[in-house]
Amino acid sequence: xxxxxxxxxxxxxxxxxxxxxxxxxxxxxxxxxxxxxxxxxxxxxxxxxxxxxxxxxxxxxxxxxxxxxxxxxxxxxxxxxxxxxxxxxxxxxxxxxxxxxxxxxxxxxxxxxxxxxxxxxxxxxxxxxxxxxxxxxxxxxxxxxxxxxxxxxxxxxxxxxxxxxxxxxxxxxxxxxxxxxxxxxxxxxxxxxxxxxxxxxxxxxxxxxxxxxxxxxxxxxxxxxxxxxxx
Amino acid sequence: xxxxxxxxxxxxxxxxxxxxxxxxxxxxxxxxxxxxxxxxxxxxxxxxxxxxxxxxxxxxxxxxxxxxxxxxxxxxxxxxxxxxxxxxxxxxxxxxxxxxxxxxxxxxxxxxxxxxxxxxxxxxxxxxxxxxxxxxxxxxxxxxxxxxxxxxxxxxxxxxxxxxxxxxxxxxxxxxxxxxxxxxxxxxxx
Numbered sequence: 331x332x333x334x335x336x337x338x339x340x341x342x343x344x345x346x347x348x349x350x351x352x353x354x355x356x357x358x359x360x361x362x363x364x365x366x367x368x369x370x371x372x373x374x375x376x377x378x379x380x381x382x383x384x385x386x387x388x389x390x391x392x393x394x395x396x397x398x399x400x401x402x403x404x405x406x407x408x409x410x411x412x413x414x415x416x417x418x419x420x421x422x423x424x425x426x427x428x429x430x431x432x433x434x435x436x437x438x439x440x441x442x443x444x445x446x447x448x449x450x451x452x453x454x455x456x457x458x459x460x461x462x463x464x465x466x467x468x469x470x471x472x473x474x475x476x477x478x479x480x481x482x483x484x485x486x487x488x489x490x491x492x493x494x495x496x497x498x499x500x501x502x503x504x505x506x507x508x509x510x511x512x513x514x515x516x517x518x519x520x521x522x523x524x525x526x527x528x529x530x531x532x533x534x535x536x537x538x539x540x541x542x543x544x545x546x547x548x549x550x551x552x553x554x555x556x557x558x559x560x561x
Numbered sequence: 562x563x564x565x566x567x568x569x570x571x572x573x574x575x576x577x578x579x580x581x582x583x584x585x586x587x588x589x590x591x592x593x594x595x596x597x598x599x600x601x602x603x604x605x606x607x608x609x610x611x612x613x614x615x616x617x618x619x620x621x622x623x624x625x626x627x628x629x630x631x632x633x634x635x636x637x638x639x640x641x642x643x644x645x646x647x648x649x650x651x652x653x654x655x656x657x658x659x660x661x662x663x664x665x666x667x668x669x670x671x672x673x674x675x676x677x678x679x680x681x682x683x684x685x686x687x688x689x690x691x692x693x694x695x696x697x698x699x700x701x702x703x704x705x706x707x708x709x710x711x712x713x714x715x716x717x718x719x720x721x722x723x724x725x726x727x728x729x730x731x732x733x734x735x736x737x738x739x740x741x742x743x744x745x746x747x748x749x750x751x
Contacts, residue, residue, distance in 0.1 A: 369730060372585035373674045420642060424635040432631065447681045450634045454674045456586050535580050536741035543727075543734025551726045 354473055358480030364457040365488040365542075366549055371457035374448050375489055376538035380500075383509045385493025387441045388448070389486025391430060393479065395452050396461060398426045400478030403466040419462045420453075427453045437511065444509045457485055495541050500532035501525065564695045571699025574748055577675055578707045579741040584675030589733060592712040600659050601670075602705030608648055608670050609679050609704070612641050613697030616680040617690055637680045645670050675704055711737065 349357070362368060365375050374392070379385040402422055410418050431449045434442045442449065452458060461481055466474040497504055502524035507515035531537050577583050584605070591601050616637050624630045649667045653660045660667075670676060679700045683693040714736055723732050 369589065370586060372589065373582050373678075376585060377582035417639075417642060420638055421635060424638045428631060428634050431634070447678060447685060450681055451583075451674045451678055453634055453638055454677050531742070534745065535582070536738045536745065538582065539734045539738035539741055543731045543738060546734060547726045547731035550728075550731060554725070 351473065351476055355476045355480040358477060358482070359484040359487065362481065362484070363488060364460075364481060364485040365492075366546060368457075368460075370460055371455045371485060372542075373451060374455060375492060376535075376542065377448050378445055379489055379493040379496055379538060379541075380533045381444070381509070382490070382493045382497045382504050383506065384441075384444045385489040386486075387438070387510055388445060389482075389489045391434070391445075391449065392452060392455070392457070392485050392489075393482030395423075395427055395430055396458055396482040396485070397475055397478040399423050399458055399462055400466040400474040401471055402426070403462040404469060404471045404474035407467050415467065416463070419459065419467075423458055423462065424453045438509075440509045440511070457481065492538075492541055492545065495545075496532045496537055499529055500537060501530075502528040564691060567692055567695045568699040568702075569750070571696045572703035572706065573744065574750065576703045576707055576744055577679070577700045578704055579737065579744050581678065583678040584673050584704055587670075587673055588708055588711065588737075589730065592708055592715055592733075595709075595712055595716065598708055598712045599705075602708055604648060604652070604667060604670060605673065605675065605704050606698075606701035608641070608644055608673075609676050609701040610694070610697050611644050611648075612637070612676055612680050613683055613694055615640050615644070617683055617693045620684045633681070633684065634677075637677055641676050641680070675700065707740070711740065714740075 358364075360367075364371050371392075374388055378388045399419075399422060403419055406418070406422075427450065430452070431442075434445075434449060461478060465477050469477070494504070498519065502522070503520045504518040505516075506512060506518065529537070532541065571577070575581060578585065578588050587601060587605075591598055619636060619640065620630070620633060624633060624636060645668065648670075649660075652667070679697050683696060688696070715733060718732055718736065727735070
């Protein structure tokens, strides 16, 4: 949790120097990446990443929800008294997630089946709540919307990365068009003949922890290399 | 399914943390000090159980009757937030030391997906009130059991010779992975 505690400390200088809109948009993708840097929102990142497509669908949902919640929280930030802001945010987020869930049920039933209870659980995703509380409640609508899109894309890309490794190494192929309504079905990499050598355990629960642990270790190595260069 | 089977299934075989991936933020966030983890575990057991006590009748007696089941997420999150506030008040009143240890983490239970996850799972599968309550109790116990075990391992890892890149969170994830692997082996007991 040390990473999480550091965030407000780290952010203070950023606010002072008045970041440009482009910086606000890009910082969420790498520098303040929800999963790998702040280690927030872990539940969906482990539960829905057993397939590439599930991860992709979840990523898109989180981008949409984050953009909407950040924009609406920012819109009402001057109207809501400080003492009741958290219940208000919770209701806003829950409402928008419910709307999103209805849309998914209607237009992508297979995806709704795959993600199951985790669509509703975006409500309690720490990333969504964290951005509303730490960014959108203090910044203009435009900035908050951009921040929502940026952080959402960072989150989605991390999910896709985990999902790709888990499905590709776990089954040897990547299946497209089964859960997302793409209009076509395809199985990538089936020509490589890797399936007999796949680590099936990666698709199962232990694989989720293992893949994230290893990706975090790689990121730590990269950071240490960078730190050594600067010093 | 009899109640004992549900209890063991929820607590061990389909463990809420390792198999369902619920409540992971607090799982990795709090699991560094034994004292706060025990408090957190107890608080989660209480909140999950109480929220199941309230949300199940709320769903079937109010939301279904009024034909507004689509607002279940909103209704449940409000119930849970209120319950967490209540638990906080009770702990503050009866145990100052526990309150100080849990301070930061108590409000976090409101956004602990384990609580909302159990409430939503309870209504997603058709079952009786007794079964739902047993499931909630088992889930809470399973959460407490896993987070305490995990903390014990992590405390030993602190003094172990871990490769530099794996220090901290990466090795914690790998540990959780091995624990999940061990729990998969219990799948046959029910």
